[in-house]
Amino acid sequence: MQDRQMQDRKIEKTVCQRTLKDVAELTGIGLHSGSPVTLRLRPAPADHGILFHRTDVAEDGAVAARWDRVHDTRMCSAVANEDGVSVGTVEHLMAALAGCGIDNVLIELDGPEVPAVDGSSQPFVDMIRKVGVVELAADRRVIRVLKPISVETDHGRAELVPADVFSVDFEIEFQSQAIRRQHLRLGVVNGAFCKELANARTFGFMHEVEAMQKAGLARGGSLDNAIVIDGDTVLNDGGLRHDDEFVRHKALDAVGDLYLAGSQIIGAYRGERAGHAINNQLLRKLFDDPDAWCYDVLTGDESKTAMDGGIKAEAARV
Numbered sequence: 121m122q123d124r125q126m127q128d129r130k131i132e133k134t135v136c137q138r139t140l141k142d143v144a145e146l147t148g149i150g151l152h153s154g155s156p157v158t159l160r161l162r163p164a165p166a167d168h169g170i171l172f173h174r175t176d177v178a179e180d181g182a183v184a185a186r187w188d189r190v191h192d193t194r195m196c197s198a199v200a201n202e203d204g205v206s207v208g209t210v211e212h213l214m215a216a217l218a219g220c221g222i223d224n225v226l227i228e229l230d231g232p233e234v235p236a237v238d239g240s241s242q243p244f245v246d247m248i249r250k251v252g253v254v255e256l257a258a259d260r261r262v263i264r265v266l267k268p269i270s271v272e273t274d275h276g277r278a279e280l281v282p283a284d285v286f287s288v289d290f291e292i293e294f295q296s297q298a299i300r301r302q303h304l305r306l307g308v309v310n311g312a313f314c315k316e317l318a319n320a321r322t323f324g325f326m327h328e329v330e331a332m333q334k335a336g337l338a339r340g341g342s343l344d345n346a347i348v349i350d351g352d353t354v355l356n357d358g359g360l361r362h363d364d365e366f367v368r369h370k371a372l373d374a375v376g377d378l379y380l381a382g383s384q385i386i387g388a389y390r391g392e393r394a395g396h397a398i399n400n401q402l403l404r405k406l407f408d409d410p411d412a413w414c415y416d417v418l419t420g421d422e423s424k425t426a427m428d429g430g431i432k433a434e435a436a437r438v
């Protein structure tokens with residue numbers, strides 16, 4: 121019987137790696153610099169992974185989008201290479217790539233941070249959808265969580281536990297009546313990222329934005345690229361995109377931060393008031409323990425197991 125099951129498993133189709141069909145380009149403002157930045161996503165071959173390339177620096181501009189290259193998590197997730205060349209605010213783009221099931225891409229930038237766009241992942245999802253996605257003739261390698269791993273600090277808590285699919289469970293609580301307590305649980309498969317999380321915007325409080333701008337940070341920050349809250353009031357003219365847009369954005373951040381693992385994670389993530397720092401510590405703790413994870417491939421109907429953004433890929437290139 122077991123042999124039969126093994127055979128069945130062998131003939132089951134595995135989920136393939138994917139990349140973009142063509143080059144996609146977008147220009148926007150960097151949140152912290154306030155300067156225009158052009159982002160270009162270039163198709164890449166199987167096993168290339170996700171790599172940033174700063175085209176505006178004289179040094180080696182290649183920066184791997186990986187957990188062990190994360191050097192700053194105060195305002196966003198920033199990665200840097202050994203020469204100190206850094207790319208900031210990577211998480212909303214990483215979330216879009218994860219959510220659309222893009223395994224391989226070369227990301228060119230002519231500035232130090234990914235454009236803030238509207239503060240969500242939606243413009244990145246749109247640019248991926250517009251050029252299309254192709255399958256590559258290689259299995260997608262995923263990271264399967266084998267035992268529970270958790271991180272707890274004074275600020276919050278996050279954990280990963282074994283599960284058949286990737287899911288996110290997030291809880292936040294703020295005193296502001298605009299947010300209060302919000303909780304979301306979502307299996308991030310079959311296009312759920314694009315439907316439920318992609319358009320949720322980042323948020324901040326007016327007094328924080330003013331303090332940051334005085335310190336020369338968030339120069340590009342405006343009501344065009346964040347929800348801004350003053351006391352109990354949302355200042356943006358159009359209001360919110362979802363009643364619980366805040367917790368949806370925190371879930372989006374977690375999807376992006378966890379994609380810095382280097383592959384999609386198969387496991388259940390749970391965060392309570394967790395941010396970029398805790399998410400990065402969680403990955404470091406996972407990879408510190410060889411018994412806590414293994415590489416695997418996904419078999420069967422990919423819409424039930426994989427993050428694919430609900431975007432059908434064209435046939436594999438051989």
Ligand SMILES: [Zn+2]
Pocket residue numbers: 211212322369373
């Ligand atoms: Zn964010």
